[in-house]
Amino acid sequence: MKVTISDVARLAGVSTATVSHTINSTRYVSSDTKEKVYQAIAQLGYTPDASARSFRTGKKKTVGFIVPDISNKFFGTLIESAENYLSAKGYHLIIANTKENMDREETNLRLLTAGLVDGLLIASTMDDFQRLDNLIPAGFPVVLIDRTFDTPKYPSVSVSCFQPIYRSVCCLAGQGKRRIGIIGGLPRLSTTKERVAAYRAAVADCGLPQDEALIRYGDSMEDSAPPCLNQLLEQGCDAILVCQGLMASVTIAYLRGQGIRLGQDLELVSFVDYDTHAYEFYYSQVDRIIQPVEKLGRTAGEQILLRVEQPDAPVQERVLTSVYRPRGEESV
Amino acid sequence: MKVTISDVARLAGVSTATVSHTINSTRYVSSDTKEKVYQAIAQLGYTPDASARSFRTGKKKTVGFIVPDISNKFFGTLIESAENYLSAKGYHLIIANTKENMDREETNLRLLTAGLVDGLLIASTMDDFQRLDNLIPAGFPVVLIDRTFDTPKYPSVSVSCFQPIYRSVCCLAGQGKRRIGIIGGLPRLSTTKERVAAYRAAVADCGLPQDEALIRYGDSMEDSAPPCLNQLLEQGCDAILVCQGLMASVTIAYLRGQGIRLGQDLELVSFVDYDTHAYEFYYSQVDRIIQPVEKLGRTAGEQILLRVEQPDAPVQERVLTSVYRPRGEESV
DNA sequence: GTGAAAGCGCTAACAC
DNA sequence: GTGTTAGCGCTTTCAC
Secondary structure (H helix, E strand, O other): OOOOHHHHHHHHOOOHHHHHHHHHOOOOOOHHHHHHHHHHHHHHOOOOOHHHHHHHHOOOOEEEEEEOOOOOHHHHHHHHHHHHHHHHOOOEEEEEEOOOOHHHHHHHHHHHHOOOOOEEEEOOOOOOHHHHHHOOOOOOOEEEEOOOOOOOOOOEEEEEOHHHHHHHHHHHHHOOOOOEEEEEOOOOOHHHHHHHHHHHHHHHHOOOOOOHHHEEEOOOOHHHHHHHHHHHHHOOOOEEEEOOHHHHHHHHHHHHHOOOOEOOOEEEEEEEOOOOOOOHHHHOOOEEEEOOHHHHHHHHHHHHHHHHHOOOOOOOEEEEEOEEEOOOOOOO | OOOOHHHHHHHHOOOHHHHHHHHHOOOOOOHHHHHHHHHHHHHHOOOOOHHHHHHHHOOOOEEEEEEOOOOOHHHHHHHHHHHHHHHHOOOEEEEEEOOOOHHHHHHHHHHHHOOOOOEEEEOOOOOOHHHHHHOOOOOOOEEEEOOOOOOOOOOEEEEEOHHHHHHHHHHHHHOOOOOEEEEEOOOOOHHHHHHHHHHHHHHHHOOOOOOHHHEEEOOOOHHHHHHHHHHHHHOOOOEEEEOOHHHHHHHHHHHHHOOOOEOOOEEEEEEEOOOOOOOHHHHOOOEEEEOOHHHHHHHHHHHHHHHHHOOOOOOOEEEEEOEEEOOOOOOO
16 A cells, blocks of 8 residues: 555654644754654655646646657757756656647646646747737746747747858858859748848848749658759759758758758858757758757756746746857868 | 635536536436536546546556667657657656666656556666665566566566578578678677677687687767777677667767678668668668668557556567568568 | 644545 | 546645
8 A cells, every 4th residue: 555644653653733833844844753754754755746746736746848859859859858856956847749730739728727837938830929919827837939920928048040141141142152042941830030141131131033932841750851952953043941940951962862962062051950960071062050959958957947946937938059060170 | 726626516506426427427327417516627627636546546547668778769669659659548658867867767756656657667777686676666567668678577578589580690601701790789788689699609609719819899879889880890790780770880980980881891780770661772772671760669559558457467578570671672 | 942723725534 | 427526546725
């Protein structure tokens, strides 16, 4: 049978209150009594029941994370980094995967906001802020991560890539490239919109021809890069930006497989989802845009706990910056 | 204030029992009454409190997954696949990351078995079965995944790679390769042991020279492949097996970066962690060993729920098979 | 410095 | 076909 706090109290010859206070250091207990309590706990092999505790206190010590694609390394690293922070603070992480499907996101939101978690990290795949907003109970602690909306109703942590993309396009133009293509993620996402906007701005400012055929959208899953790529090659592109890490790494492998020489036949600007030196050589012939994934995850962890503790603190919108690293340049 | 089941009962003019039974379809309720209940629920915006419910029933509808490295695509895909199955069955997934650290695994085991989850999926990084076993309360539903131990005390789901590795080494020997190197994961893991054993068996059976210097161990993180690789190249290897997906993909990129021509200067046998066609070209010059990652995750999900429902069903040890696919051969 | 006891919101006997 | 009510294991107020 399950050992409860009363069993411990009985064996130790004290009240349940004292046992509870001893365990939680929540009021003074004489060292004699403490001793007896710990003795009893050890003897019975008692472990406080987490679900009774969270029922009673209303705190679950658990945060939910709604992710578009766990198998994608970008989100894998994000989760790792958030989990790392949260577990250090005594919190657990519940993962829900949407596979970029809005209905799955809706289902998960309903389930997770029903008393399962203290707060929610959301990398939303919704196209419509209203739909998301309607699913979140008033006052429920939420932090939007990576993907945001125009309305600053919820705190958010995201990465801006405007600057590096703008610069990379200008550099390519400066090298004489005229037909610069871009592959973005799902068009409805804020990240995609910002990236394409940066591209358009640079194309306009550099006086390059504006051609909608040079803008392609994938879905950030592995199989979606090659078709986009082929379309851009047919358009006679002399440079291509791939604005998402997974599609970018597939692109590099694909082009190499085709015998297309990067940095010679074609210039490539590639998003990179991690900050490691292990792949240095893999990217030696391409320009990179590097997002601070780990920092994103950690900041999200900080923000959600802050939110859980003070649900009505002022809404913060944190924007981290990504860096442009032309090929050949030293990595930091 | 929070809306409770009593509020609903009061407004609907019925008892809390009826509300509960209506919600859970757990006994007959006339359609009239049902109607009134649903009306009241809608009007008040009532959502049953998950933690009260799990406290009461003892069922958390949550499974924990102890993973060595979330950011590794193998485990990312594994998690995705398990989550997919579990969420369809109404279960949530709590992730704990150990980064191949035994102490972190210990901490997580303690936390997760204390009434937080109904069952546990463990891809253990422990070297010692006893240590793991001591941390699991008697009767607690557990399924070992990917990595197993000699004692068949717990059910497990794993992948055998003996056969494909043995065959790949024999093929290489048949092509006249004499110095075949191998890079494994952490030496303490069952997966690593099996892989190295298969290699040793094949080396012996094919009459190749046995040389311990040809056996290197990494830690399955990205930065650990290149040093192993360099050591093997110094040993004059004419073929190399990389027995883990992440290290293998780093290896390929690294060798290409060095100007070493795969399939010409050096033969490579590479573990692949996913079953996708997107990377077909990436692997066109290497032989592959492909593990059924998705099936592994799904089977683990099935097994743990089975276990949660019948904690003392006979212990099953499921072994899935991986396939050897020499380069040039059609992918399935 | 410690104890008694009231619930947290729900489910499930048991009763009618 | 529905209602009454005990109690899951814990925390915490109030009392001494």
